[in-house]
Amino acid sequence: MEDPYSVSSPRRILSLSRKRRATVSSLDADERTSGFGVSGEHGPKPSEVYGFVGSISTVVATVIFFVWAYLPDSWLHSIGIFYYPNKNWALAVPAYFMVTVVLALGFYIGLNFMSTPPPTSFNTVFDEFSRDPLSSVPSVDGDELPIESMSDIGINKVNELMFNDVN
Template sequence: MEDSYSVSSPRRILSLSKKRRASVSFQDPDEKLSGFRLPEEHGPKTSEVYGFVGSITTIVATAIFLIWAYVPESWLHSVGIFYYPSRYWALAVPTYAMVTVVLALGFYIGLNFMFTPPPTSLNSLFDEFSREPATSKPSMEGDDQPIEPISDIGIDRINHLMFKDVK
Protein backbone atom coordinates (compact mmCIF):
# COMPACT_ATOMS: atom_id res chain seq x y z
CA MET A 1 0.00 0.00 0.00
CA GLU A 2 2.82 2.42 0.71
CA ASP A 3 5.05 3.84 -1.98
CA SER A 4 8.70 2.97 -2.20
CA TYR A 5 9.43 6.61 -1.30
CA SER A 6 7.77 6.57 2.12
CA VAL A 7 9.63 7.13 5.37
CA SER A 8 8.11 6.04 8.70
CA SER A 9 8.73 7.69 12.05
CA PRO A 10 6.96 7.20 15.38
CA ARG A 11 4.78 10.31 15.18
CA ARG A 12 4.51 11.20 11.52
CA ILE A 13 4.69 9.60 8.16
CA LEU A 14 6.29 11.46 5.30
CA SER A 15 5.20 10.01 2.00
CA LEU A 16 6.01 11.11 -1.49
CA SER A 17 3.48 10.43 -4.18
CA LYS A 18 4.37 9.23 -7.65
CA LYS A 19 4.36 12.82 -8.89
CA ARG A 20 6.99 13.69 -6.27
CA ARG A 21 4.70 15.98 -4.31
CA ALA A 22 5.38 15.84 -0.62
CA SER A 23 2.51 15.28 1.73
CA VAL A 24 2.84 15.15 5.50
CA SER A 25 0.41 13.12 7.60
CA PHE A 26 0.36 13.40 11.37
CA GLN A 27 -1.23 10.03 11.98
CA ASP A 28 -0.66 8.07 15.16
CA PRO A 29 0.78 4.64 14.29
CA ASP A 30 -1.45 3.02 16.92
CA GLU A 31 -4.61 4.26 15.18
CA LYS A 32 -4.60 1.35 12.77
CA LEU A 33 -4.46 -1.10 15.64
CA SER A 34 -6.97 0.61 17.90
CA GLY A 35 -9.79 0.88 15.35
CA PHE A 36 -10.61 4.50 16.23
CA ARG A 37 -9.63 6.05 12.96
CA LEU A 38 -11.82 8.22 10.82
CA PRO A 39 -13.55 6.43 7.97
CA GLU A 40 -12.26 7.00 4.47
CA GLU A 41 -15.57 8.47 3.32
CA HIS A 42 -16.52 11.69 5.04
CA GLY A 43 -20.06 12.91 5.49
CA PRO A 44 -23.17 11.71 7.26
CA LYS A 45 -24.39 8.13 7.09
CA THR A 46 -27.79 7.45 5.58
CA SER A 47 -29.11 6.11 8.89
CA GLU A 48 -28.12 9.38 10.57
CA VAL A 49 -29.92 11.40 7.90
CA TYR A 50 -33.06 9.26 8.16
CA GLY A 51 -32.98 9.55 11.97
CA PHE A 52 -32.61 13.31 11.84
CA VAL A 53 -35.39 13.75 9.27
CA GLY A 54 -37.62 11.36 11.24
CA SER A 55 -37.11 13.24 14.51
CA ILE A 56 -37.76 16.64 12.90
CA THR A 57 -40.86 15.26 11.16
CA THR A 58 -42.16 13.85 14.44
CA ILE A 59 -41.70 17.18 16.23
CA VAL A 60 -43.42 19.13 13.44
CA ALA A 61 -46.31 16.65 13.24
CA THR A 62 -46.78 16.77 17.03
CA ALA A 63 -46.81 20.58 16.99
CA ILE A 64 -49.37 20.65 14.15
CA PHE A 65 -51.53 18.08 15.97
CA LEU A 66 -51.47 20.05 19.24
CA ILE A 67 -52.27 23.31 17.45
CA TRP A 68 -55.15 21.66 15.59
CA ALA A 69 -56.51 19.99 18.75
CA TYR A 70 -56.27 22.87 21.24
CA VAL A 71 -56.30 26.22 19.45
CA PRO A 72 -59.82 27.73 19.16
CA GLU A 73 -61.41 27.85 15.73
CA SER A 74 -61.55 31.65 15.76
CA TRP A 75 -57.74 31.81 16.02
CA LEU A 76 -57.34 29.38 13.11
CA HIS A 77 -59.79 31.44 11.02
CA SER A 78 -57.92 34.68 11.85
CA VAL A 79 -54.67 33.10 10.56
CA GLY A 80 -56.42 32.01 7.36
CA ILE A 81 -56.86 28.29 8.05
CA PHE A 82 -60.43 27.33 7.21
CA TYR A 83 -60.14 23.69 6.14
CA TYR A 84 -59.06 21.10 8.73
CA PRO A 85 -60.46 17.78 9.98
CA SER A 86 -63.12 17.60 12.63
CA ARG A 87 -61.95 17.85 16.25
CA TYR A 88 -63.60 14.48 16.85
CA TRP A 89 -60.59 12.79 15.25
CA ALA A 90 -58.21 14.39 17.79
CA LEU A 91 -59.65 11.98 20.36
CA ALA A 92 -60.83 9.17 18.11
CA VAL A 93 -57.53 8.29 16.38
CA PRO A 94 -55.42 7.91 19.58
CA THR A 95 -58.27 5.99 21.23
CA TYR A 96 -58.62 3.63 18.27
CA ALA A 97 -54.84 3.13 18.21
CA MET A 98 -54.70 2.23 21.92
CA VAL A 99 -57.66 -0.16 21.65
CA THR A 100 -56.05 -1.80 18.60
CA VAL A 101 -52.79 -2.37 20.49
CA VAL A 102 -54.60 -3.85 23.51
CA LEU A 103 -56.71 -6.14 21.30
CA ALA A 104 -53.63 -7.26 19.34
CA LEU A 105 -51.84 -8.17 22.57
CA GLY A 106 -54.89 -10.07 23.82
CA PHE A 107 -55.19 -11.88 20.49
CA TYR A 108 -51.49 -12.81 20.55
CA ILE A 109 -51.72 -14.19 24.10
CA GLY A 110 -54.88 -16.11 23.18
CA LEU A 111 -53.18 -17.70 20.16
CA ASN A 112 -50.27 -18.78 22.37
CA PHE A 113 -52.69 -20.42 24.82
CA MET A 114 -54.52 -22.16 21.96
CA PHE A 115 -51.40 -23.65 20.40
CA THR A 116 -49.59 -24.64 23.62
CA PRO A 117 -50.13 -28.30 24.49
CA PRO A 118 -51.55 -29.10 27.93
CA PRO A 119 -49.06 -29.99 30.69
CA THR A 120 -50.12 -33.67 30.61
CA SER A 121 -49.35 -34.01 26.89
CA LEU A 122 -46.25 -35.94 25.82
CA ASN A 123 -45.71 -33.26 23.18
CA SER A 124 -44.42 -31.01 25.94
CA LEU A 125 -41.70 -33.60 26.70
CA PHE A 126 -40.78 -34.90 23.24
CA ASP A 127 -40.87 -33.39 19.77
CA GLU A 128 -39.21 -33.96 16.41
CA PHE A 129 -35.98 -32.37 17.70
CA SER A 130 -35.61 -34.62 20.78
CA ARG A 131 -32.44 -36.69 20.98
CA GLU A 132 -32.01 -39.83 23.02
CA PRO A 133 -28.75 -40.11 24.97
CA ALA A 134 -26.03 -42.30 23.51
CA THR A 135 -26.13 -45.87 24.86
CA SER A 136 -22.44 -46.62 24.39
CA LYS A 137 -20.28 -46.32 27.49
CA PRO A 138 -16.99 -44.46 27.02
CA SER A 139 -13.87 -46.44 27.77
CA MET A 140 -12.14 -45.54 31.03
CA GLU A 141 -8.62 -44.91 29.68
CA GLY A 142 -7.08 -42.42 32.04
CA ASP A 143 -8.42 -38.90 32.40
CA ASP A 144 -9.16 -38.37 28.71
CA GLN A 145 -12.92 -38.75 28.48
CA PRO A 146 -14.68 -37.99 25.20
CA ILE A 147 -17.40 -35.35 25.26
CA GLU A 148 -20.82 -36.96 25.17
CA PRO A 149 -22.99 -36.00 22.21
CA ILE A 150 -25.75 -33.48 22.81
CA SER A 151 -28.95 -35.14 23.95
CA ASP A 152 -32.02 -34.53 26.08
CA ILE A 153 -32.12 -35.53 29.71
CA GLY A 154 -34.98 -37.89 30.50
CA ILE A 155 -37.76 -36.71 32.77
CA ASP A 156 -37.18 -39.66 35.11
CA ARG A 157 -33.55 -38.60 35.63
CA ILE A 158 -34.56 -34.98 36.24
CA ASN A 159 -37.18 -36.08 38.79
CA HIS A 160 -34.61 -38.29 40.50
CA LEU A 161 -32.05 -35.46 40.67
CA MET A 162 -34.52 -32.86 41.88
CA PHE A 163 -36.75 -34.88 44.20
CA LYS A 164 -34.66 -37.81 45.41
CA ASP A 165 -34.89 -36.73 49.07
CA VAL A 166 -38.64 -36.00 48.98
CA LYS A 167 -40.84 -38.93 49.95
Protein backbone atom coordinates (compact mmCIF):
# COMPACT_ATOMS: atom_id res chain seq x y z
CA MET A 1 0.00 0.00 0.00
CA GLU A 2 1.30 3.44 -0.91
CA ASP A 3 1.78 6.37 1.40
CA PRO A 4 -1.33 8.62 1.11
CA TYR A 5 0.91 11.69 0.76
CA SER A 6 3.18 10.32 -1.95
CA VAL A 7 2.77 12.20 -5.18
CA SER A 8 2.67 10.01 -8.25
CA SER A 9 -0.19 11.28 -10.35
CA PRO A 10 -1.83 14.60 -11.25
CA ARG A 11 -5.01 13.50 -9.48
CA ARG A 12 -3.15 13.10 -6.18
CA ILE A 13 -1.50 16.51 -6.60
CA LEU A 14 -4.95 18.09 -6.95
CA SER A 15 -6.28 16.27 -3.91
CA LEU A 16 -3.30 17.40 -1.80
CA SER A 17 -3.74 21.01 -2.92
CA ARG A 18 -7.45 20.86 -1.92
CA LYS A 19 -6.45 19.68 1.56
CA ARG A 20 -4.02 22.55 1.89
CA ARG A 21 -6.60 25.12 0.78
CA ALA A 22 -8.93 24.08 3.56
CA THR A 23 -6.42 25.19 6.21
CA VAL A 24 -5.79 28.66 4.78
CA SER A 25 -6.77 31.46 7.17
CA SER A 26 -9.41 33.96 6.18
CA LEU A 27 -7.21 36.99 6.94
CA ASP A 28 -6.21 39.35 4.18
CA ALA A 29 -2.54 40.01 3.49
CA ASP A 30 -2.89 43.47 5.08
CA GLU A 31 -4.34 42.04 8.29
CA ARG A 32 -1.58 39.44 8.55
CA THR A 33 1.21 42.01 8.20
CA SER A 34 -0.31 44.67 10.44
CA GLY A 35 -1.21 42.34 13.31
CA PHE A 36 -4.60 43.96 13.97
CA GLY A 37 -6.70 41.06 12.68
CA VAL A 38 -5.64 38.53 15.29
CA SER A 39 -6.08 39.31 18.97
CA GLY A 40 -3.45 38.06 21.36
CA GLU A 41 -0.91 36.94 18.78
CA HIS A 42 0.85 40.24 18.20
CA GLY A 43 1.43 43.11 20.56
CA PRO A 44 2.94 46.52 20.07
CA LYS A 45 6.67 46.65 19.53
CA PRO A 46 8.74 48.23 22.32
CA SER A 47 9.96 50.95 19.97
CA GLU A 48 6.35 51.91 19.21
CA VAL A 49 5.54 52.11 22.92
CA TYR A 50 8.65 54.19 23.66
CA GLY A 51 7.86 56.51 20.75
CA PHE A 52 4.28 56.98 21.89
CA VAL A 53 5.25 57.64 25.51
CA GLY A 54 8.06 59.97 24.37
CA SER A 55 5.75 62.01 22.13
CA ILE A 56 3.06 62.31 24.80
CA SER A 57 5.57 63.32 27.48
CA THR A 58 7.12 65.90 25.13
CA VAL A 59 3.73 67.50 24.51
CA VAL A 60 2.93 67.52 28.24
CA ALA A 61 6.33 69.03 29.14
CA THR A 62 5.91 71.72 26.45
CA VAL A 63 2.45 72.66 27.73
CA ILE A 64 3.74 72.84 31.32
CA PHE A 65 6.67 75.00 30.19
CA PHE A 66 4.43 77.46 28.33
CA VAL A 67 1.94 77.64 31.22
CA TRP A 68 4.78 78.40 33.64
CA ALA A 69 6.46 80.90 31.29
CA TYR A 70 3.44 82.91 30.16
CA LEU A 71 0.84 82.85 32.92
CA PRO A 72 1.12 85.63 35.51
CA ASP A 73 2.12 84.72 39.06
CA SER A 74 -1.32 85.63 40.38
CA TRP A 75 -2.97 83.05 38.10
CA LEU A 76 -0.49 80.35 39.17
CA HIS A 77 -1.21 81.20 42.83
CA SER A 78 -4.98 81.00 42.17
CA ILE A 79 -4.65 77.41 40.87
CA GLY A 80 -2.59 76.45 43.89
CA ILE A 81 0.93 76.52 42.43
CA PHE A 82 3.25 78.40 44.74
CA TYR A 83 6.65 76.75 44.18
CA TYR A 84 8.18 77.20 40.72
CA PRO A 85 11.46 78.47 39.28
CA ASN A 86 12.08 82.11 38.52
CA LYS A 87 10.61 83.29 35.18
CA ASN A 88 14.07 84.43 34.05
CA TRP A 89 14.92 80.77 33.45
CA ALA A 90 12.26 80.65 30.71
CA LEU A 91 14.66 82.71 28.59
CA ALA A 92 17.96 81.53 30.04
CA VAL A 93 17.58 77.75 29.51
CA PRO A 94 16.72 77.95 25.76
CA ALA A 95 19.48 80.53 25.26
CA TYR A 96 22.03 78.32 27.04
CA PHE A 97 20.89 75.36 24.97
CA MET A 98 21.24 77.23 21.65
CA VAL A 99 24.70 78.55 22.58
CA THR A 100 25.76 75.01 23.57
CA VAL A 101 24.63 73.61 20.22
CA VAL A 102 26.46 76.34 18.27
CA LEU A 103 29.65 75.82 20.29
CA ALA A 104 29.45 72.04 19.85
CA LEU A 105 29.13 72.43 16.07
CA GLY A 106 32.05 74.90 16.00
CA PHE A 107 34.16 72.54 18.13
CA TYR A 108 33.33 69.60 15.84
CA ILE A 109 34.26 71.53 12.69
CA GLY A 110 37.48 72.78 14.30
CA LEU A 111 38.40 69.26 15.39
CA ASN A 112 37.94 68.03 11.82
CA PHE A 113 40.14 70.85 10.50
CA MET A 114 42.84 69.99 13.03
CA SER A 115 42.85 66.29 12.10
CA THR A 116 43.00 66.94 8.33
CA PRO A 117 46.51 67.06 6.85
CA PRO A 118 47.53 70.29 5.08
CA PRO A 119 47.06 70.47 1.30
CA THR A 120 50.86 70.34 0.72
CA SER A 121 51.19 67.01 2.55
CA PHE A 122 51.84 63.83 0.58
CA ASN A 123 49.27 62.14 2.84
CA THR A 124 46.57 63.79 0.73
CA VAL A 125 47.95 62.07 -2.38
CA PHE A 126 49.22 58.72 -1.08
CA ASP A 127 48.09 56.58 1.83
CA GLU A 128 48.41 52.97 2.98
CA PHE A 129 45.81 51.85 0.40
CA SER A 130 47.54 53.38 -2.64
CA ARG A 131 48.52 50.97 -5.40
CA ASP A 132 51.26 51.68 -7.92
CA PRO A 133 50.65 50.50 -11.49
CA LEU A 134 52.58 47.44 -12.57
CA SER A 135 55.55 48.29 -14.74
CA SER A 136 55.88 44.90 -16.43
CA VAL A 137 54.02 44.41 -19.70
CA PRO A 138 52.72 40.87 -20.15
CA SER A 139 53.48 39.17 -23.44
CA VAL A 140 50.40 38.42 -25.48
CA ASP A 141 49.78 36.87 -28.84
CA GLY A 142 47.64 38.69 -31.37
CA ASP A 143 45.74 41.93 -31.03
CA GLU A 144 44.13 41.27 -27.65
CA LEU A 145 45.59 42.95 -24.59
CA PRO A 146 44.81 41.73 -21.08
CA ILE A 147 42.92 43.90 -18.61
CA GLU A 148 45.33 45.92 -16.52
CA SER A 149 45.35 45.28 -12.80
CA MET A 150 43.66 47.86 -10.60
CA SER A 151 45.88 50.71 -9.47
CA ASP A 152 45.79 54.40 -8.65
CA ILE A 153 46.37 57.03 -11.29
CA GLY A 154 49.49 59.04 -10.55
CA ILE A 155 49.20 62.74 -9.80
CA ASN A 156 51.39 63.57 -12.80
CA LYS A 157 48.98 61.72 -15.13
CA VAL A 158 45.98 63.50 -13.57
CA ASN A 159 47.67 66.90 -13.98
CA GLU A 160 48.58 66.09 -17.56
CA LEU A 161 45.02 65.09 -18.43
CA MET A 162 43.40 68.02 -16.65
CA PHE A 163 45.70 70.95 -17.29
CA ASN A 164 47.47 70.33 -20.62
CA ASP A 165 45.83 71.65 -23.77
CA VAL A 166 44.22 68.76 -25.60
CA ASN A 167 43.63 69.87 -29.18
